[in-house]
Amino acid sequence: MKKRLSKEELAEIQKNFPPRIEYQEGKDPVLSIRHVDITFGSGRKVFKAVSDANFDIYKGETVSLVGESGSGKTTIGRAIVRINPCSAGAIYFKGNKISGKIKVDKEHVAKLDKIAKEKAEEASKAKEALKQAKASGKEAEIEKAAAECEKAINELVEARREAGIARHPNKEVVRKIQMIFQDPAASLNERATIEYIISEGLINFKMFKSEEERIQKVENIIKEVGLLPEHLTRYPHEFSGGQRQRVGIARSIVMEPEFIVADEPISALDVSIRAQVLNLLKKFQREKGLTYLFIAHDLSIVRYISDRIVVIHLGKIVEVAPTEELFAHPLHPYTKSLMSAIPIPDPILEKNKELFVYDKEAHSYGPEDNPSLVDIGNGHFVFGTEAEIEAYKKEREGR
Amino acid sequence: MSEIVRQPFDMAKMKAQQEDELFYFVEQNPEAAERITAPRYSYWASVFRIFFHKKSNIVALTILAIVLLMSFIYPFIAPYDPMGHLRDGIANLSPSEAINKLGFSMEWILGTGVWGNSIFYGIWTSARISLTLSLICAAINMSLGIIIGAVWGYNKAVDSVLNVIYNIIANVPYILLISVLVYVIGSGFGSFVFALTITGWLGIAYFMRTQVLIIRDREYNLASRCLGTPMLRIVTKNVLPYLTSVIVTLLASEIPSYISMEVYLTYLGIGMAADIPSLGHMIGDAQAAWILYPWAFWSPVAISSIITIILYVVGQNLADASDPRSHMK
Structure with a gap:
C-alpha cells in the first residue's frame, strides 16, 4: 500500500x-x-x-x-x-x-408588485415633469427633468424585473x-453557430437591453475563455475538443451563475x-x-x-x-x-x-x-x- | 586524398548553414493558435454544392422543370376540352392518322382518345390536377405530421394519448377508409384532398415521433434544458435542424406517393369525380382498348411515371446532400 x-x-x-x-x-x-x-x-x-x-x-x-x-x-x-x-x-x-415543484412566495410577489406599481407612478410623474419642462423651454430644467425621468424608468425596469423573478422562482434557479x-x-448543438450557443441562455432570460449589449456580452465572454470573436459565426464541429469545452464553459458563465x-x-x-x-x-x-x-x-x-x-x-x-x-x-x-x-x-x-x-x-x-x-x-x-x-x-x- | 577527408566536414557545415536559413524562431502567439483557417461553413451552401456536383441531378432537375412548366402553364395556352370533339367523329385516331386528317398541330401529335379528345393537351391538364393534388396533400400532411410528431416525441403526456389514437386509426386499412370517405362526402377535388389528409398525417407524425425520441435525450438537448430553453425553441432549434435530411427523404417519397394514389384510386373508380380531368381517368378510359390504341394508354402512364420517378430521384439526392456527413468531403 x-x-x-x-x-x-x-x-x-x-x-x-x-x-x-x-x-x-x-x-x-x-x-x-x-x-x-x-x-x-x-x-x-x-x-x-x-x-x-x-x-x-x-x-x-x-x-x-x-x-x-x-x-x-x-x-x-x-x-x-x-x-x-x-x-x-x-x-x-x-x-x-x-x-420537485418550486413554490411561489405569494406575499413576496405581492410586495414586489406594489413596489413596481409605485415606481410606475413615479415614472409617469417624471415624464409629466419632463413634458412641462419642455413646454417652459428652460434648458437647465429640461436636462434635470430628463435625467430624473431616465432614473425613474430604470428603477421601474429593475422593480418589474425583481417582481418577475419572484413570480417565476423556477427560472431564477435554472439561471443560477x-x-x-x-x-x-455531444453537448454542443452541431447545427447552431457558436454565437447562438452562447446567447441561448441570454435569450431565454432576456439578459440584455439591446441587441448590441447581447453581442457585447457574447464577445466579452468568448475573449475571456481565450477564443476569438471571429469564432462566433463558426459551427462546433470546426473546433478542437479543448476549444469546444471552453465554448461550453462560456455558455454557462455568461449566465452569471x-x-x-x-x-x-x-x-x-x-x-x-x-x-x-x-x-x-x-x-x-x-x-x-x-x-x-x-x-x-x-x-x-x-x-x-x-x-x-x-x-x-x-x-x-x-x-x-x-x-x-x-x-x-x-x-x-x-x-x-x-x-x-x-x-x-x-x-x-x-x-x-x-x-x-x-x-x-x-x-x-x-x-x-x-x-x-x-x-x-x-x-x-x-x-x-x-x-x-x-x-x-x-x-x-x-x- | 586530403579532399576526401575534408568532404564530410564541409557537408556538415553546409547543412548547418542551410538549416539556419530554413528555420527561424517564432514567438508564441496564443491568438494565432486559436485561429481557424478553414473556409467558412454554411449548411445550405454545402447542401447545394453537393447536390449540383452530381451531373445527373442537373438533368433530372431540367426534366422536372420542363414537366412542371408544361403542366402549370401549357393548359392555359391550350385549354383542354375532353368532350369538345364528340361531333367531329375523330375518336381513337393514332398520331399519324390524326395529323393526316386534321393537319399538323401540337393538339394532335399524340392522337385522339375515346371522345376524339386531344391526348397531348389531356396529359398536361391531367398532370396539373394530379400534381396540384399531391403538392397540397404533401404540404398539409407533412406540416401537420412534423409539428404534431415533434410534440408527440417530446412530451410524455401527449405521447401516451397519441399512441392510443395511432393504434386505433393505423389498424383501419387506408384504402378502405379513403373509399368510404369518398362515397360519403363525394368525389370532388376538395373532398379527395380531405380524404387523403384526414389520417394521412398520422403515419408521418409517428415516424417523426420516433426520430425525435432518438435525439431528444442527447446531451446537447439536456444542456439547452439547463439553460432554460423553452420546449418550442428546443424543437425548432435543436431537434428539427438535425432531422432536415430525414424530412427531405420523407418528402421525396410522399409527393410521388400521392400521385400514384390518385392514379390508382381514380383508375379503380373511387377517386376523383369523372368531370375532373386526371391521369387516373385518362388511363382508366383507355384501358379497355389499350392494345388497339396504345398511344391513348401509354402517354398518361409515361407522364405519371416520369413525374414520380423524377420527383423521387431529385428528392433522394437532395436528402443525401442535406446530410451534413456528406459535406466533409
Missing part, C-alpha cells in the same frame, strides 16, 4: 497549500442535499441509483464528488440541475427547496445553477489541454466567487482543485472530508482502495505498490445495524455502524 504521510509531511503540505476555504460548519451552505434518493424505472424493475445522500456545499468552495463508474456521481449532479427528479429527500439552494458537461462534442456542476469537464479532453481548462475554471471561481461541484474519478486532479471531497460508492456516500484530511487519513476501506489505486509516476514504486482491495462483505451489515454518515471531527464524515465509527475514530486518533 502507498506510504502514509507522517504528521510532519502533512504539516509541510498544509503550509504550502493552505486550504482556500476554512471549514465552515455552522455557516449557511449554498447547496444542501438531504436524504436524497434517486430511482430509475418503475414497478418491479425499479433501480435505486442513489440512496440517502447527504452533504453540504459552502459558498466559494470546490467540492469534488469521486467514485467509480456507475456509482451515481453524474446522477447526483443531474439531480441538482433538476434533470433527474429525486424520489425522496430534498435539495436546498440557499435555503430554498429546489427539488449551471452545468458543464463531460463530452464537449452562482453554482456550477462540472460533470467530468476534462475527462474527454487531451491530457495536454486539461490544465488549460482547469485553470480557466479556477480563474472564473476567483473572479466571480463561484461554487463548484466537481464530478471526477481522477484523484490526482481532484487533489489539485478541490477543497473538500465526497466519496460515493454504489449510490451511498461513504466519506466526506477536506482534501488534505482525506488524503492523510482515508478511513473508510473503499476510500483506502481508491487512494491505493492512484498511479505513482515512478515505475519502481508503481511496480512494488501493494493495492488495497475493497471487500464489501467486510461490513456485513445486519438488519439491526443502522449505518449512517457520522461526523468524527475535523470536518470528517464516515459511513458506518456505531462499532465501525468507534474503530474509525480510534484509527484517526492513533496517528
